[in-house]
Amino acid sequence: MKNMNTEQILKNTIQRCRENNIILPTYKQMADPDLIPEGIKSELSNIGLWDLNPRNLFRLTWQNEPVSKGGGFGDVNYIELPPELTGVKARIIVLIGKFFPTGAHKVGATFGPLVEKLISGQFDPTRQKALWPSTGNYCRGGAYDGYLLGCPSIAVLPEEMSRERYDWLEKVGAEIIRTEGGEANVKEIYDKVKQLEAERGDEIVTLNQFDEIGNALWHYAVTGRAMEKVFNQITAGQQRFSGLFLTQGSAGTLGSADYLRQKFPRLHVAAGEALQVPTLLQNGYGAHRIEGIGDKHVPWIHNMKNMDMVVGVDDNIPMNLIRLFNEPVGHDLLKAQGIDPDLIEKLEYLGISSIANIAGAIKMAKYYEYNEHDVVFTVATDSMEMYQSRLAELNQEHGSYSEIRAHIDYERYLQGIDDEGVLELNYRDKKRMHNLKYFTWVEQQGKTVEELDAQWYDDSYWTSKFHLADEWDEKIEAFNDKTGLLKKYV
Numbered sequence: 350m351k352n353m354n355t356e357q358i359l360k361n362t363i364q365r366c367r368e369n370n371i372i373l374p375t376y377k378q379m380a381d382p383d384l385i386p387e388g389i390k391s392e393l394s395n396i397g398l399w400d401l402n403p404r405n406l407f408r409l410t411w412q413n414e415p416v417s418k419g420g421g422f423g424d425v426n427y428i429e430l431p432p433e434l435t436g437v438k439a440r441i442i443v444l445i446g447k448f449f450p451t452g453a454h455k456v457g458a459t460f461g462p463l464v465e466k467l468i469s470g471q472f473d474p475t476r477q478k479a480l481w482p483s484t485g486n487y488c489r490g491g492a493y494d495g496y497l498l499g500c501p502s503i504a505v506l507p508e509e510m511s512r513e514r515y516d517w518l519e520k521v522g523a524e525i526i527r528t529e530g531g532e533a534n535v536k537e538i539y540d541k542v543k544q545l546e547a548e549r550g551d552e553i554v555t556l557n558q559f560d561e562i563g564n565a566l567w568h569y570a571v572t573g574r575a576m577e578k579v580f581n582q583i584t585a586g587q588q589r590f591s592g593l594f595l596t597q598g599s600a601g602t603l604g605s606a607d608y609l610r611q612k613f614p615r616l617h618v619a620a621g622e623a624l625q626v627p628t629l630l631q632n633g634y635g636a637h638r639i640e641g642i643g644d645k646h647v648p649w650i651h652n653m654k655n656m657d658m659v660v661g662v663d664d665n666i667p668m669n670l671i672r673l674f675n676e677p678v679g680h681d682l683l684k685a686q687g688i689d690p691d692l693i694e695k696l697e698y699l700g701i702s703s704i705a706n707i708a709g710a711i712k713m714a715k716y717y718e719y720n721e722h723d724v725v726f727t728v729a730t731d732s733m734e735m736y737q738s739r740l741a742e743l744n745q746e747h748g749s750y751s752e753i754r755a756h757i758d759y760e761r762y763l764q765g766i767d768d769e770g771v772l773e774l775n776y777r778d779k780k781r782m783h784n785l786k787y788f789t790w791v792e793q794q795g796k797t798v799e800e801l802d803a804q805w806y807d808d809s810y811w812t813s814k815f816h817l818a819d820e821w822d823e824k825i826e827a828f829n830d831k832t833g834l835l836k837k838y839v
Contacts, residue, residue: 355470359831362467365474366832369499371403373464373829375822376570379410379457382422386838394419398450401521403497405450409457411575413448424582425575428695430707433687436764439591439719441710442579444572444728447698451517453731455490457571458601461563462556463494468824472554474500478524480545480555481505482538486641486731487558487599492523503553505541513735535645539793558599560649560790562814565604570818573608576726584724589615592717592725594660594710596621596702597629598642600651602728607655607815617657617717621709624661624770629782638664640739641702641730646789649796652804652811653783658716660709661770666762667704672743673758674699675733676750682759700736703729708766716768780805 365371378384385407396402397418414420426445435441446454463479466472472479478501481491488504495502504518508527518525526545528537542555558564580590590613595602597620606618622629623637628645639662647653673679674696683693699707706727714725733740744750772778783805790796803810829835 358473359470361473361475362470363828363831365499366828367834369403370834371498372406372832372834372838373468373825374407374409375825376567376818377822378407379567380571380574382407382410382412385422386835388838390421393421398448399452400450401493401496406460406494406497408450409460410449410571411444411454415445415448425579427579428692428698429583431688431692434683434692434763435707435711435714436766437711437714437719438721439714439723439725440583440588440721441707441714441725441727442576442583443699443703443707444575444579444726445698445732446703446728446730447732447734451486451489451493452734453486453490453700454572454602454728455486455730456493457490457567458558458564458599459487459491459494459556461565461567462558462561463491463498463500463563464825465563465821466554466556467498467500468821468828472500474498477551478503478553480542480553482542482555482557486735488523489517491556492518492521495523496521503545505538505545507538512738517735558601558648559646560794560796562650562817564599564601565607565650566815566818566821568602568604569608569815572602572728573605576605576609577612580724580726587722589723590726591615591719591723592617592619592710592713594619594621594706594713594725594727596639596642596662596705596709597648597651598702600648602730603651603655604815607652607811610655617713618655619658619660619709619713620651620656621660621662621705623705624663627661627770628785629659630661630770630772632785638668639702639705640736641700642705647782647785649786649790649794651786653779654805655811656774656779656782658713658774659772659778659782660712662705662708662712663770664705666708666766667701668739668743669758669762670704670708671699671701671733671736671740672750673755673763674704675740676755678750678752679755679758682752682755686759697733699729700731700733701739703731706730711766712768712771715766716771716773 392404411425412422426448428443430441449456479495480503481488482505492502503524505526528541623639625637626635627633680693710725710727
């Protein structure tokens with residue numbers, strides 16, 4: 350801020366938090382809700398999951414009770430997909446994002462970058478707006494967290510994203526700026542951000558999910574530990590944590606891989622992308638329909654050296670399976686295949702990018718010939734709650750969903766998933782993909798070649814970044830002490 354020092358900004362932030370009764374959760378509490386003070390849990394018993402209440406900051410965890418209001422905390426929310434559905438012997442486990450506030454885990458990924466700025470005096474919520482460039486869920490999460498933290502927000506996203514995203518952003522009072530195109534038009538978002546930064550100067554602080562380490566750090570500290578908890582809970586004997594599949598997107602969720610690699614060194618990690626825009630595979634261009642994943646560049650926070658595989662997922666798979674998984678005719682067919690009706694009812698927990706993640710996990714399992722001793726993890730970023738308009742569009746375009754169509758989709762887009770579009774990476778493959786960062790981040794976004802090289806050659810680079818969680822927890826605790834609001838709970 351012009352003419353304002355860090356100390357003054359922190360004073361403004363502390364005062365804003367006092368006025369709005371804001372208490373910050375630590376990473377340890379988000380990873381283990383048992384550490385949350387009982388008084389805060391008691392207050393949550395009267396608060397809805399999506400309510401615009403600052404106590405919902407303590408619900409930035411995979412362990413929320415799956416109810417819409419008054420829920421506490423329990424086990425990690427996940428589903429296991431059986432062989433009758435996946436066509437593979439491996440156990441495929443999907444962490445469920447529906448039971449985060451906003452119905453998507455991006456509220457965690459946005460909390461990381463924003464809280465760092467707040468507790469370090471880099472963002473003044475009384476004078477500045479948080480700028481969230483996104484293709485949908487990230488700016489929704491950012492606008493929500495911003496509201497809870499007393500920080501006004503600007504959401505920048507493509508005009509072709511689902512109507513539900515825009516409707517929700519309006520409810521939280523975010524300033525909305527639409528850019529040209531759809532999911533694949535990331536450059537247009539960057540261009541708009543540059544324009545806004547030039548026009549508004551230090552009135553805004555850009556929180557770019559593609560280069561904010563807080564995004565990946567949250568997943569390292571919270572999502573990685575959630576997967577570890579589930580694995581230890583459901584396995585015994587000869588079970589192996591064999592695979593982790595996550596679409597690249599912002600590469601935030603892939604931060605969990607850096608945590609899991611330490612715990613399970615033999616783990617295979619796969620990054621997915623849309624086959625229609627094969628950026629990692631073929632330096633590709635074009636457009637795709639998998640809302641929730643990015644393309645045409647490699648995120649700055651993506652540790653390519655920790656990858657074992659890249660998988661291209663045809664966008665026809667999720668766009669057809671959302672009908673199979675959500676239409677009554679599709680449910681009837683799945684029941685006839687012997688799939689548990691309780692699981693079928695939970696398929697609405699899977700949004701478009703979630704189904705892409707599942708398809709990639711199946712491809713991975715087929716490529717490595719995983720068996721019943723192998724466990725593969727992925728995540729459901731969000732649910733169909735954000736995509737009902739897409740179902741309506743498909744019905745309008747193709748007609749009502751029929752029994753014949755359901756059979757075709759089941760055989761072709763589920764049982765027919767193969768291991769095409771899969772590249773197992775050698776050293777040169779990883780370095781080639783890493784080097785793609787140069788064109789976006791050094792040439793266009795002002796990063797240095799020295800840091801780009803450090804990401805590849807300095808063994809301590811990523812370790813030092815991901816170990817910041819403990820340091821930030823100390824700063825969060827000190828910040829809470831200064832507001833004085835936590836005293837009545839301890």
